[in-house]
Amino acid sequence: MKVAVDAMGGDKAPHEIVKGSILAAQQFQDSEILLVGDGKAIQRELESYRTIPKNITTHHASQVVGMEDPATYSIRQKTNSSITQTVGLVAKGEAVAAVSAGNTGAVVAAATLHLRTLKGVRRPGIAAPFPTRSGVCLVIDVGANIACKPIHLFQYGVMSTIFSKCIFGVKDPRVGLLNIGEEDAKGNDLAKETFALLSHSQLNFVGNIEGREIFDGKADIIVCEGFVGNVMLKFAEGLATGILSTIKAEAMKSFWSKLGLFLCKPAIAPLKAKTDFAEYGGAPLLGVNGVCIICHGRSDSKAILNAIRVALQLSKNKVNEHIVSELEKADASASIVM
């Protein structure tokens, strides 16, 4: 199985991307890693290793999409970008999966354009892992689709249930609907209509989930529209980083609190590990015809290694085939009104 990795995407590219890809090539020897990007830059990185695994190859792409480039611009003006080429290899069947830590909007646009959606899927959605008190939950969508309809949210529930089973090994994932109250009839029209679809489905729907219940781990999957999910994801990141840096800065002001912080480290470590996005290896763009993993812009080699692992698992477990057949079943079910 071949995985195409965007070597130029992310703040730490190409160094950490190449490093993570080498680790993956060593760990998954029956697979092949295609490093996509500036041939010379990749070569320079590779040369710094004593031995280069045989199952790693380079695919040249002359352009790079900037982190701030608008998605439409990247699609129209940078047709030979590492993102477009990475996704293109999957579209052409030369790789089974694409992994990129580059501009999320550009990856979504390229994947939607070149891979198209799976049969029956209305809109792709990004399923991002959020840490909880007891583990992790998936929030879908975090920004692929900001014009959501109830049917999109319903399909997110179906797709991420399959993902959660296959990748996280959750037996019967609890699906919650992000809402502003617990009662059934709460929320805007989108929430109310989605509630009706989910409660008549075969999914393990646990009802509305309020913002404050996410960290409590009341659901394994939380569906929401992309605008809300995106705001929440970034807000959580800003808040967590902000809280920790503020405490650290304050602690540095005195010897005793500095010592205190040092002694606290073992208590903070489990939480830190839990909130480390690198552990989860990125977020899958579910619903496109091919595997596409979107990594955090700050991804290091560990995150890339884990993303490649998830990409291979998705392919091996035929998650996309399962999605198509589950959506067919849901379509056939009389209770689902599209």
Place this chain on the structure above:
Amino acid sequence: MKVAVDAMGGDKAPHEIVKGSILAAQQFQDSEILLVGDGKAIQRELESYRTIPKNITTHHASQVVGMEDPATYSIRQKTNSSITQTVGLVAKGEAVAAVSAGNTGAVVAAATLHLRTLKGVRRPGIAAPFPTRSGVCLVIDVGANIACKPIHLFQYGVMSTIFSKCIFGVKDPRVGLLNIGEEDAKGNDLAKETFALLSHSQLNFVGNIEGREIFDGKADIIVCEGFVGNVMLKFAEGLATGILSTIKAEAMKSFWSKLGLFLCKPAIAPLKAKTDFAEYGGAPLLGVNGVCIICHGRSDSKAILNAIRVALQLSKNKVNEHIVSELEKADASASIVM
């Protein structure tokens, strides 16, 4: 000036509400506090004090709205509830302001129904203080209005600018629009159209604000639709509480980390104070014809005291009159297309 306080609202009612009201009555001796609720219960509380300030009186209301009661039910079935009566006193001109830590939905419904909106205001919005690295910012709306139009968000910007100036003393509040990217053309239709309105206005509009920039304090005011604001507010609360309790639980497992946590306390204190909602005394429901402060369900006497202080400041500074005249000016401005 008379302030009506819902003595039965919130998890710690009536004890902490009565305590906070007594503190306020002592501090603001030229004002009067009307304690609204079960006369006997309030009397019992008052009797536990050696002296009761003369500027505190009781107004009986036989019913209590539960924290989980749907807003419509509370309006229709509990017409003699402490919430309805508290707001009703303002509607009848017997008090200038209403303060409640009760069911937020019920307070919003009662205030919208009985006070009506100010001249020119399309929809009221709740402006909630969010802690930032450097202080505080106001997020409006956090749940009063979940069917937002661009003009509503624009008016939120106008109303909270006046509030921020009068209550927080911010000279020229920076208004940001919550969005999923920094570039002008980002977001859903609501965000794009609101961006246009705000950028052609007289407000100190600083552009789009992403979720991760909120804690950085990039804006003094962040406008967003009520669904997103509500989810974010509750998510932040759950996350902050969750992070701290997780660290605490971990720290308790060993002597050294327990000691570390103890030594860290002074470093955590400033952050704790900043995130203490009681400091800000609740969130105003801006846009209704009267002053209405919505307090956190867990409000203690300090929160109630501060909420009464804010309520009095809003009345004394004639914030509502300013809102009406500013909106008239905005209406007159040719650049604003409603």
